[in-house]
Amino acid sequence: MKSKTHFLAGWATLLLTLGLLTSCDHVLHNGTSMAISQVKLIGLPSSPYAAGTSMVFSYNTGNGWIHDQDSTFTDAKYSAKVLADGSWTLNFSPALLLTASQLQYLLIDAGKNWNTMKITKKISGQSGIGDDGLMDNLWSGASAPTSLVGTVSGSDVTWVWQ
Amino acid sequence: MIRRASLTTLCLLMAGLLFAEVRIKDLDGTNVEITFTYKDDKASEMGVIGSLDNWTVPGEAMEKNADGLWEKTIKALATDEIQYKFYSKGSWIFDEKSPDKKDDGYGAFNGLIVVADILSGVTPAVPGAAPVTVAGVAVVNTYPSKLSFGMTAVVGSKTTFATQGMVDKTVKGLETDTTGLYGRMTWNFNGTLMPGMTVFFNGTAFDKYVPLWQQDSTGLVSPTLDQSVAALVSGLLANPINYLGGANPSLTSLKTGIETPLLKIETGTGQAAPTKHNPVLWDTLTSTNANDGYLRFDLGSDLRKWGPLTLDANLTPNRIQGNLAAFGWITANVESSTVDFTYAAKSATSTDVAAFFDKVYAQDFAAGVKSSLFGIDLWAQGLVNVFSESPFDPLTQSAGEVKLGWNGPKDILDVSAAYRYTGTMATMIFGNNNDGTGTQGTQRVAVTLFSKPLDNLKLGVDGNGVLTTAKLAQNAVEFYAKPYLELQLAPYLGKTATLNAYAKMNYNLTDGATYVEKGSAGPFILGEGGAKFWFADPIPGVFTGVDTFLGVNNWDKTKVFTSLVTSWKLPGNGEIDVGTGLRTVRDTAAASVSTANNAVGFALGGSLKLPFPELKSPLLYGAFTWNMDPFGEGYYSLSDYITSGGAAQSDGKSQLRAFLKWEF
Numbered sequence: 001m002k003s004k005t006h007f008l009a010g011w012a013t014l015l016l017t018l019g020l021l022t023s024c025d026h027v028l029h030n031g032t033s034m035a036i037s038q039v040k041l042i043g044l045p046s047s048p049y050a051a052g053t054s055m056v057f058s059y060n061t062g063n064g065w066i067h068d069q070d071s072t073f074t075d076a077k078y079s080a081k082v083l084a085d086g087s088w089t090l091n092f093s094p095a096l097l098l099t100a101s102q103l104q105y106l107l108i109d110a111g112k113n114w115n116t117m118k119i120t121k122k123i124s125g126q127s128g129i130g131d132d133g134l135m136d137n138l139w140s141g142a143s144a145p146t147s148l149v150g151t152v153s154g155s156d157v158t159w160v161w162q
Numbered sequence: 163m164i165r166r167a168s169l170t171t172l173c174l175l176m177a178g179l180l181f182a183e184v185r186i187k188d189l190d191g192t193n194v195e196i197t198f199t200y201k202d203d204k205a206s207e208m209g210v211i212g213s214l215d216n217w218t219v220p221g222e223a224m225e226k227n228a229d230g231l232w233e234k235t236i237k238a239l240a241t242d243e244i245q246y247k248f249y250s251k252g253s254w255i256f257d258e259k260s261p262d263k264k265d266d267g268y269g270a271f272n273g274l275i276v277v278a279d280i281l282s283g284v285t286p287a288v289p290g291a292a293p294v295t296v297a298g299v300a301v302v303n304t305y306p307s308k309l310s311f312g313m314t315a316v317v318g319s320k321t322t323f324a325t326q327g328m329v330d331k332t333v334k335g336l337e338t339d340t341t342g343l344y345g346r347m348t349w350n351f352n353g354t355l356m357p358g359m360t361v362f363f364n365g366t367a368f369d370k371y372v373p374l375w376q377q378d379s380t381g382l383v384s385p386t387l388d389q390s391v392a393a394l395v396s397g398l399l400a401n402p403i404n405y406l407g408g409a410n411p412s413l414t415s416l417k418t419g420i421e422t423p424l425l426k427i428e429t430g431t432g433q434a435a436p437t438k439h440n441p442v443l444w445d446t447l448t449s450t451n452a453n454d455g456y457l458r459f460d461l462g463s464d465l466r467k468w469g470p471l472t473l474d475a476n477l478t479p480n481r482i483q484g485n486l487a488a489f490g491w492i493t494a495n496v497e498s499s500t501v502d503f504t505y506a507a508k509s510a511t512s513t514d515v516a517a518f519f520d521k522v523y524a525q526d527f528a529a530g531v532k533s534s535l536f537g538i539d540l541w542a543q544g545l546v547n548v549f550s551e552s553p554f555d556p557l558t559q560s561a562g563e564v565k566l567g568w569n570g571p572k573d574i575l576d577v578s579a580a581y582r583y584t585g586t587m588a589t590m591i592f593g594n595n596n597d598g599t600g601t602q603g604t605q606r607v608a609v610t611l612f613s614k615p616l617d618n619l620k621l622g623v624d625g626n627g628v629l630t631t632a633k634l635a636q637n638a639v640e641f642y643a644k645p646y647l648e649l650q651l652a653p654y655l656g657k658t659a660t661l662n663a664y665a666k667m668n669y670n671l672t673d674g675a676t677y678v679e680k681g682s683a684g685p686f687i688l689g690e691g692g693a694k695f696w697f698a699d700p701i702p703g704v705f706t707g708v709d710t711f712l713g714v715n716n717w718d719k720t721k722v723f724t725s726l727v728t729s730w731k732l733p734g735n736g737e738i739d740v741g742t743g744l745r746t747v748r749d750t751a752a753a754s755v756s757t758a759n760n761a762v763g764f765a766l767g768g769s770l771k772l773p774f775p776e777l778k779s780p781l782l783y784g785a786f787t788w789n790m791d792p793f794g795e796g797y798y799s800l801s802d803y804i805t806s807g808g809a810a811q812s813d814g815k816s817q818l819r820a821f822l823k824w825e826f
Contacts, residue, residue: 026381
C-alpha cells in the first residue's frame with residue numbers, strides 16, 4: 001500500500017514539476033494593460049429601460065463575474081442610471097485597468113430583474129439568450145484610456161472601442 | 163442462475179406501457195451476462211448506452227426478441243458497476259425500473275447495476291413485490307431497509323501554457339500560465355429509510371482548482387510558489403474544507419429529499435439542479451444550477467396511479483437572482499397520450515412571501531399535448547407570458563409549436579414536420595428558450611426525415627427554415643440543413659464496423675445577406691462536415707475497438723480547422739486518444755492573421771483503470787494538448803465530430819493535466 005501511495009504522490013509531483021520547469025519565462029507574457037475610462041450605451045428603448053433605471057456593468061476577466069458578489073449591485077462604481085434620452089454612461093475614475101487578454105462583459109438591471117432587462121453582446125431587452133460581450137485587450141497601456149460604446153438598434157447592440 | 167434485478171409486474175399487466183428489465187446470469191462466479199430488455203412498440207431503433215461502451219452514441223444496438231421487446235445481452239465481470247441509459251434517435255431514456263440509480267450530472271439519473279450486489283441479493287427490486295423464482299432459484303428481492311453510501315473523488319493537477327505571445331502573436335514557444343491542483347469530492351447517500359420511505363442526499367464537498375503558481379498576461383506572478391505552498395500546507399492541515407471549498411465553507415452543491423407513497427420532497431442549492439421537465443416538446447424546466455435554492459414537492463407513487471391514468475403534479479418555490487419565484491405543473495398521461503400544464507412566476511420581492519403575487523412581474527402559462535391518431539404522432543405546445551410592467555399583447559408575448567410525425571413500416575420512411583411561432587417577447591423563466599420557444603420574433607418550419615433503403619444503410623436529413631417575422635419584406639428567411647448517413651459495414655468487413663457522416667449548411671434568403679462573419683462572402687455556407695468510423699476488435703486482446711473522428715470546422719471568419727481524432731478502446735474501460743489538427747487561414751483574412759497563425763494542433767490523452775482493487779480500481783485520465791483540445795477536462799469532448807469551440811479553441815494554448823478518479 002505504501003508503494004501505491006508513493007506512486008500517486010509521485011505522478012502529481014512530477015506533473016506539477018513539469019508544468020513549472022517547462023518555462024516560467026515572460027517572453028510570451030508580454031502584455032501591458034488597457035485602461036477603460038468609460039462605458040457608454042446609446043439608443044436604449046424606453047421600455048423596458050425607463051429613465052432612472054439603474055443598470056450595472058459586470059465583467060469577467062477569467063476569474064469569475066464580479067456580479068457573483070452581491071456587493072457589486074450596490075457599488076456605485078459599477079452602476080449608473082438610464083437617462084431620458086436613452087443613454088447610459090458609466091465613468092471609471094481612476095480608469096479600470098485590464099491586464100487579461102480579453103474582457104467578457106454585460107449590463108444587468110440593478111434590481112436583478114435581468115431575465116427581462118439584460119444587455120449582452122448582441123441582444124437587448126430580452127432574457128438571457130445571446131452571447132455575453134467579449135472584447136480583446138488592445139494593450140494600449142494605462143496612459144491611453146479607452147471607451148467602450150454600445151449602440152442599440154431594435155434588439156441589436158453594436159459595441160466598439162473608442 | 164438468473165436473478166432478476168428489476169421486476170416490472172405492474173408494467174406487464176398494463177399492456178402498452180413502457181417496460182424495462184435487467185437480468186443477470188452468473189456464468190462462473192467471475193463472469194456474468196447482463197441482459198437488458200426494454201419495451202417500446204413505437205421505436206424503430208433502440209440501444210443501451212453507458213459505461214459499458216464509454217457512452218458512445220448510439221450505444222449497443224438492441225434487437226427485438228420473440229416477445230417483441232428490445233433486448234441486448236452483454237458480458238461483464240462480477241465486480242463491475244455499470245451505469246446505463248437507453249438511447250433512441252437522440253433521446254436518452256432513464257430506466258425507471260433500474261436496480262439502482264445514480265445522478266448523471268445533468269439533473270437526471272443513470273441506471274446503476276452493481277453486479278455483486280445483485281448476485282448476493284443485496285439490491286432490492288420492486289418494493290413490496292413477492293420473491294421471484296427463476297430457474298428454480300429463489301431470489302429474495304424485498305428488503306425492509308437498505309441504506310447505501312457512495313463517494314466520488316477526483317484529484318489531479320493541471321498546467322496551462324501559452325504557445326504564442328500575448329501581444330506579439332508571431333512569437334512562439336511554451337510558457338507556463340498557471341499550474342495547480344484540482345480536487346472534487348461528492349457524497350451520495352440513499353436508500354430505504356423505513357418501509358415506504360426512501361431518502362437521498364447528494365452533496366459536493368468541494369470542487370475547485372487551486373493555482374499554485376500563476377502569471378497573468380503581463381508576466382506578473384501571483385501567487386508565487388512559496389506563497390501557495392504555505393497556504394496549501396496550512397490550509398490542508400488546519401481547515402481543508404475551507405481551503406478547498408472556498409472562503410465560505412459550504413457545500414458547493416447539495417440536493418436532498420425524501421419520497422413516500424404520498425409525497426416526494428426535494429431541496430437543492432448551489433450547483434445542484436432539479437430534474438428537467440419535458441412533457442411534450444419543450445424543456446419547460448431545464449436542469450440548470452439552482453444557485454439560490456429550491457424546495458420541490460411532487461406527488462408520491464400512490465397518488466400518481468389512477469387506473470390507466472398517471473398523474474404528475476409538482477410545485478417548486480425557489481429563489482433566482484435574489485428574488486422569489488416558483489414553478490409547477492400538472493401532467494396527465496394515459497398510454498401514449500400526455501397533457502401538461504406548466505406555470506412559472508417571478509416576483510420582485512426577495513423575502514415577503516405574502517407579497518409574492520402582488521409583486522409578480524413575469525409569469526409563464528404553458529400547455530401541451532401529445533398523442534397518436536390513425537398512426538400519426540401529434541405534439542402541440544403553447545406558451546403565454548404576462549409581464550406586469552407592460553400591457554398584454556398576445557402576438558408578442560406568446561409562442562407555440564405543432565408537430566406531426568409518421569413512421570413507416572420497417573423504417574422505410576420516418577418523417578416529422580413542425581411549425582413554431584415565437585413572439586418578440588416570448589420567453590420561459592425556467593425553460594430552455596433555445597430549444598424550446600426558439601429565437602424571439604421568428605417563425606420556424608422544421609422537417610426531419612430518414613429512410614433505411616437497405617438493412618445496413620440509414621439516410622436522413624434534419625432541416626428547417628426560420629423567418630424573422632419583422633423582416634418579412636426583406637425575405638428574411640434562413641435555412642439550415644444537416645444531411646447524414648449511417649452505414650453498417652459488418653456485412654463487408656466481417657467485424658462490427660459503422661460509418662457515420664454528416665454535413666451542416668446554412669442558406670440565407672435575406673436581401674443582401676452574406677455569411678461574411680463566418681467566412682463566406684455569399685448567402686450560403688457549408689459550415690461543418692464530419693465522419694466517424696467505428697471498428698471493433700482491430701487488434702484482438704489489445705484494443706476492443708477504435709473510433710476515428712474526422713471533422714472540418716468552417717464556421718469561423720478567418721480560419722478553418724480540420725481535426726482527426728482516434729480513440730483506441732482498451733479492455734476494462736480504458737482508452738488511448740490521439741488527435742491532430744490543421745488550422746488554415748482564409749485568403750480573405752488579414753496578413754497579420756497568417757503570420758500569427760498556429761497551424762498545427764496536437765493532443766494525446768487517455769484513461770486507464772489502475773489495478774488497485776483496494777481503491778476500487780481508480781481511473782487515471784489525462785491529456786497533453788497543443789493548440790487544440792478535443793478532450794475537455796476528461797475524455798474526448800467533441801461537438802458532433804468536430805472540436806467544440808470553433809477554430810479559435812485552444813489556439814495559442816496548451817495544457818498538461820492528469821486526474822485520478824475513484825468511486826465507492
